[in-house]
Amino acid sequence: MGYATGRLQRALERALVAEDPAVRRRAAARVDAWREALDAMTSGRTAPGETERLNLRYLGDEGLAELGQALRTGRYRVDVPEDSALLVVAWLLEHGHDAAALDLVAELRPLMHRLRFTPAWSTTPSGAVVRRNTVDEVRAQLRQATVRPQIAATRETLQVWNPLYDRLVALWCDTVDGDLPYLTDGAVEGGWPCRVWPDDWVERRRRWLEDYKLAAELHQPRPWRSNFTRLRMALELCPDDSSALDGRAVGWIRRALANTISARGTPGSADREALRRSQREAAAQPAYATLAHVLSARLDAFPRAGGLPELAPIAGPVDCTEAPAAAGAAIPAHLLAKAARALEAPIGELVERGVIGSGEVLAEVIPQVTAQLLAANIGDPALALVYAQTCAAFRRRLDLGYAGPQFGELPWVDAIVPYRDHSPHATRAAVQTLRETTTVALGAFPERVLPNQLVREFGELAATAGLQLPLVEDVAGFTGTWRAAAVVTSRVLAGSLYARYYDLPADWPTTRIRWRRADDFVEACNRRAAGANGAMLEQSHILTTRNLAVLVDALDLTDWLREAAPELADRAFAWALRQPASSKGLKGAASAWRQGIFYLSYCDPGRTLGGLRRPAHLEAAVTGLLEVASGKRFDAAGRTSNGGRRLLGSVRIATPAGA
Numbered sequence: 047m048g049y050a051t052g053r054l055q056r057a058l059e060r061a062l063v064a065e066d067p068a069v070r071r072r073a074a075a076r077v078d079a080w081r082e083a084l085d086a087m088t089s090g091r092t093a094p095g096e097t098e099r100l101n102l103r104y105l106g107d108e109g110l111a112e113l114g115q116a117l118r119t120g121r122y123r124v125d126v127p128e129d130s131a132l133l134v135v136a137w138l139l140e141h142g143h144d145a146a147a148l149d150l151v152a153e154l155r156p157l158m159h160r161l162r163f164t165p166a167w168s169t170t171p172s173g174a175v176v177r178r179n180t181v182d183e184v185r186a187q188l189r190q191a192t193v194r195p196q197i198a199a200t201r202e203t204l205q206v207w208n209p210l211y212d213r214l215v216a217l218w219c220d221t222v223d224g225d226l227p228y229l230t231d232g233a234v235e236g237g238w239p240c241r242v243w244p245d246d247w248v249e250r251r252r253r254w255l256e257d258y259k260l261a262a263e264l265h266q267p268r269p270w271r272s273n274f275t276r277l278r279m280a281l282e283l284c285p286d287d288s289s290a291l292d293g294r295a296v297g298w299i300r301r302a303l304a305n306t307i308s309a310r311g312t313p314g315s316a317d318r319e320a321l322r323r324s325q326r327e328a329a330a331q332p333a334y335a336t337l338a339h340v341l342s343a344r345l346d347a348f349p350r351a352g353g354l355p356e357l358a359p360i361a362g363p364v365d366c367t368e369a370p371a372a373a374g375a376a377i378p379a380h381l382l383a384k385a386a387r388a389l390e391a392p393i394g395e396l397v398e399r400g401v402i403g404s405g406e407v408l409a410e411v412i413p414q415v416t417a418q419l420l421a422a423n424i425g426d427p428a429l430a431l432v433y434a435q436t437c438a439a440f441r442r443r444l445d446l447g448y449a450g451p452q453f454g455e456l457p458w459v460d461a462i463v464p465y466r467d468h469s470p471h472a473t474r475a476a477v478q479t480l481r482e483t484t485t486v487a488l489g490a491f492p493e494r495v496l497p498n499q500l501v502r503e504f505g506e507l508a509a510t511a512g513l514q515l516p517l518v519e520d521v522a523g524f525t526g527t528w529r530a531a532a533v534v535t536s537r538v539l540a541g542s543l544y545a546r547y548y549d550l551p552a553d554w555p556t557t558r559i560r561w562r563r564a565d566d567f568v569e570a571c572n573r574r575a576a577g578a579n580g581a582m583l584e585q586s587h588i589l590t591t592r593n594l595a596v597l598v599d600a601l602d603l604t605d606w607l608r609e610a611a612p613e614l615a616d617r618a619f620a621w622a623l624r625q626p627a628s629s630k631g632l633k634g635a636a637s638a639w640r641q642g643i644f645y646l647s648y649c650d651p652g653r654t655l656g657g658l659r660r661p662a663h664l665e666a667a668v669t670g671l672l673e674v675a676s677g678k679r680f681d682a683a684g685r686t687s688n689g690g691r692r693l694l695g696s697v698r699i700a701t702p703a704g705a
Contacts, residue, residue, distance in 0.1 A: 095159055097158070097159060097160065097161070097162050098158045098159040100162060100164060101132065101154075101158040101162065101163050101164065102158065104132045104136075104163075104164050105132070105135070105151065109132075110135075110136050110139065113132060113133055113135075113136035113164075114136050114140055116133065116165065116167070117133060117136060117137055117140070117428040117429075117432070118428060120428075120431055121167060122165035122166065122167055123165055123166040123167070123351045123435070124165055124166075124432070124435035124436055124438070124439045125165075125166055125351075125439060126439050126443065127436050127439045127440045127443065127453075127456060127459075128161045128162060128163055129162070129163070129164065129165040129166065129436075129439065130165060130432050130435065130436040130439075130458060131150070131154055131163035131457070131458040132154075132163045132164050133164075133165060133432050134150065134429075134432060134458040134461055134462060135147050135150055135151060135154075135458075137426075137428060137429050137432065138150065138461065141426075146461055146464075149461070150457055150458060150461045153457040154457065154458075163458075166351075176390060176391065176392065176393055176396070176411055176414050176415060177353035177354075177387070177388055177389060177390045177391075177396075177411070177414070178387040178388070178389075178396065178401050178402065178407065178410065178411060179387040179388050180350065180351050180352065180353065180388060181345050181348045181349060181350055181351070181352055181353060181354065181388045182350035182351060183387075183388070184345065184384060184385055184387050184388040185342045185345040185346070185350075187384060188338045188339070188341055188342035188345070188381070188384060188385070189338070189339060189342045191334060191335040191338035191339065192335050197333065199266065201333075202265050202266060204325045204326065204328065205326070206261050206265055207261070207265075207268060207274065208322060208325060209322075210254070210257060210258060210261060210274075211274050211306075212313050212318070212322065213250075213254055213257075213313075214254060214274065214277050214278060214281065215277070215303065215306055215307075215313050216313040216314070217247065217250060217251060217254060217281065218239050218277060218280075218281075218299055218302075218303055219239075219303060219307075219312065219313060220242070220244050220247060221239045221240050221241060221242050221243060221244075221247070221288075222236075222237045222238065222239045222241065222242065222303070223237045223238060223241035223242050224236065224237030224238075225237050226303065226307055226312055227239075227300045227301075227303045227304035227307065228304050228307055228308050229304050229305065229308040234300055234301055234304040235304075236300075236304065238296065238300055239288075239296060239299045239300055239303060240284075240287075240288035240291065240296050240299065243286070243287060248285070248286050251281060251284070251285075254281070255281065255282065258278065273302040273305055273306060276298050276299070276302050277299060277302050277303075280295060280298070280299050283295075331375070332364070332369065332371060332372030332375045334378060334381065336369055336371070336372050337364065337369075337372065337375060337377055337378060337381055338381055338384075339369075340364050340368045340369050340372065340377070341360060341377055341381055341382075341385055343368065344359070344360040344368075345360065345385070345388075347359075348388075352390075353388045353389060353390035354385070354386075354388045354389045354390060355390060356389070357382060357385065357386060357389060360377075360382075360385060361377055361382055362377075363375060363376050363377070364376075364377070383399075383400065383401075386399055386401050387401055389401060393408070393411060393412075393415070393482075393483065393486050394486055396411070397486060397490045402490070404491065404494070404497075405487060405491050405494055405496055405497040405499075405500045406497050406499055406500070408483075408486070408487055408490070408491075408500055409497060409499035409500035409502070409503050410499075412483055412500070412503040412507075413437070413438055413441035413503065413506075414438055415479060415483065415507075416437065416441075416479075416503065416506055416507060416510070417433075417434040417435070417437040417438040417441070418434055421433045421434035421437070423466045423467050424462070424465060424466050424467065425465070425467050426465065429462065429465060432462075433459075433462055436456075436458075436459060437453065440453045440456075473511055473512050476507060476510040476511035476512075477511040477513070477601070479507060479511075480504065480507040480508060480511055480513075480601060481601045481602075481603065483503075483504070483507065484504065484597050484601060484603065485603065485606055485610075487500060488594075488607075488610075488614065489610060489614065492614035492615075492617050492618045492641060492642075492645065493617060493618040493621035493622065493637075493638035493641055493642070494637075494638075494641070495587070495592045495637055495641070496592065496593050496594075498519040498520060498521075501517050501518070501519050501593060502519065504517060504593075504597070505517050508600075513600060515596055515597070515600050516528075516530035516531040516534065516596055517531070517593050517596060517597075518531050518586075518590055518592065518593060520583065524564045524567055524568050524571070524586060525564055526564050527564075528564050528567050528586060528589075528590060529554070529564040529566065529567040531589075531590040531591075531593065531595070531596050532551075532554065532567055532570075532589040532590050533554045534595055534596050534599055535550065535589060535590055535591050535595040535596070536550050536551050536552065536553060536554060536589075537553075537599075538595045538598065538599045539591070539595060539644075539647060540552065542647035543643060543646050543647045543651060543674065543675055544591070544643050544644050544646075544647040545647075546674055546679060547643050547671070547674050547680075547692065548588045548640075548643075548692075549679075549680070550588075550589070551570065551589075554566070567586075567589070570585075570589065571585040571586050571589065574588075574589075575696070578696040580633075580695070580696045581694070581696035584636070584694060584695055584696050587637070587640065588640065591640075591644055594641070594644050595644075604648070607645070607648045608648050608649060610645075611645040611646065611648040611649035612645075612649050612650075612653060612654060614641075614642075614645040615642045615643075615645035615646045615649070615651075615654045616654050616657075618638045618639070618641045618642030618645060619638070619639070619642040619654065619658060621638045622634075622635040622636075622638035622639045622642065622664075623635070623658065623659050623661055623664060623668075625638075627661075627662075627663035632663075632695055633695035633696075634695070635664065635693065635695070636693050636694050636695030636696075637695060639667070639671075639693045642654075643671070646675075651675050655671065655672055655675055658671075658672075664693070666689055666690055666691040667690075667691060667692075667693035668690075669686070669688060669689055669690035669691075670684075670685070670686050670690025670691045670692055670693070671690070671693075672690070673686040673687075673688060673690045674686070674690075680692050
């Protein structure tokens with residue numbers, strides 16, 4: 047215990063020699079906390095539980111040495127925020143910040159019997175990486191794959207019942223006198239069964255019934271009203287002739303033979319054999335569940351809590367040692383797409399691959415970028431990694447509905463604050479990260495409103511960059527943030543196509559904004575909505591562009607948008623015009639329409655507007671947009687002289703001008 051005892055001795059010396067009474071009191075408190083920890087580790091009289099015993103072990107010489115080694119190698123994993131607390135203690139002690147370490151231990155000590163403050167160990171260096179899922183999460187999803195009942199039933203039919211059916215049909219065909227039965231315009235023609243009895247027929251019948259009995263025990267029986275069942279039941283009644291069958295039963299046999307012969311050909315014919323061969327080949331293909339399990343086994347070679355550096359090592363054909371029955375089969379693209387959720391790559395690449403397919407998914411991975419960015423403010427690489435992993439773990443907890451202390455209120459996070467570097471370089475890095483993630487979001491999903499979760503992540507990045515952006519979310523009530531966003535929108539888009547199309551206010555009164563209320567903004571939305579259902583929220587989106595104008599203005603994205611706008615507008619309008627003529631479809635179309643008009647305001651609209659389709663239910667909307675783009679305006683009812691209409695997703699299609 048020499049290491050811990052040395053720290054205790056230093057605290058005792060400081061408590062004795064310090065002149066400031068407050069300093070002596072704090073030092074004495076640290077002494078008490080450290081002495082309690084030492085007593086618990088050495089005396090055994092406290093009988094700590096497993097969690098407490100583990101925590102106290104890592105405050106001893108051996109445990110602190112292990113934590114120090116983990117800090118230097120990065121071979122640990124922070125699954126929940128508490129995992130990093132004693133790592134911070136170890137870092138403080140290694141860097142001579144004994145008082146801060148003792149303060150932190152004093153805060154943690156009352157919780158050590160309930161919470162584990164040590165990390166999980168990893169065989170490879172850890173870090174904050176950009177991926178959608180961990181290898182372990184993807185592997186668990188793949189191992190849940192099962193063969194769907196419909197597919198299993200189809201395989202059963204092709205592999206078990208079809209061969210038995212062909213043998214059954216052949217048995218009855220051998221009893222036909224004359225031509226085999228066939229269908230002509232629905233009528234049965236040809237000879238009759240049960241007229242001829244070959245010498246080997248009884249023995250073949252016996253073997254067939256034995257094979258059927260075994261198959262029925264192992265597999266789902268055939269439907270009761272099928273031709274298979276009718277022919278099988280008749281066979282059971284004919285041990286050596288058809289004396290037990292009446293005329294109607296023989297007629298059913300003849301009809302069943304005519305049905306299958308007309309549809310598939312006679313048993314042994316080229317047509318029937320070709321069909322059965324293709325069916326056997328299809329049934330021999332390995333099930334997706336088998337290939338999913340092969341793929342999951344390949345993931346065992348990678349760290350469970352990490353990601354995949356690339357897909358090539360897991361994408362090859364199945365080896366005979368992995369699944370002999372599936373040897374040589376290729377891993378299907380849709381299974382590789384599932385595995386790609388664990389791929390570690392830049393956000394832009396994950397978007398291109400379709401791993402990130404929505405703004406909501408983009409919001410899920412941005413905290414990994416934020417954690418790296420925040421850690422970049424810490425000069426010491428080991429402490430930066432601890433901070434990054436703790437931040438990422440805390441964000442995961444928030445996603446589960448956590449409502450406890452904030453991140454900065456965690457004692458071990460607060461203990462790191464004095465060692466963070468709030469330099470201009472870090473601020474510039476935060477701004478650049480926000481610019482890049484914003485352009486990825488707009489470029490990937492131009493027809494979609496930025497979802498609330500993504501807006502919150504942008505807000506976190508903006509705060510890190512020292513930017514106070516009025517970013518709005520769809521929550522109950524309109525605060526002053528909405529009004530501030532509307533002011534930016536009117537200024538940025540003054541005189542643009544967007545401003546003319548939606549009759550944006552030219553300016554807003556200069557008043558002292560109360561951030562909890564936005565009376566004039568609410569009044570403007572009410573007036574423009576004119577009482578239509580759902581129109582208040584839509585008008586708030588129109589007046590603020592739902593964050594587009596704020597982001598483009600604050601992040602200086604105008605030049606980027608001028609270049610990207612034509613393509614973004616094309617995609618937004620194409621999506622809008624594909625929506626159905628339902629209330630839900632109209633709402634989605636109007637939202638994408640608004641996004642497209644915003645992009646058109648940054649480029650020459652001619653190319654995009656000249657190629658717009660004109661679906662019947664949006665004919666008037668296309669006409670209205672073309673007329674406003676040519677310089678005309680909507681009247682107070684949202685119409686133009688040539689029958690054009692302003693497209694809105696609310697019940698009332700037209701919106702009063704002004705406000």
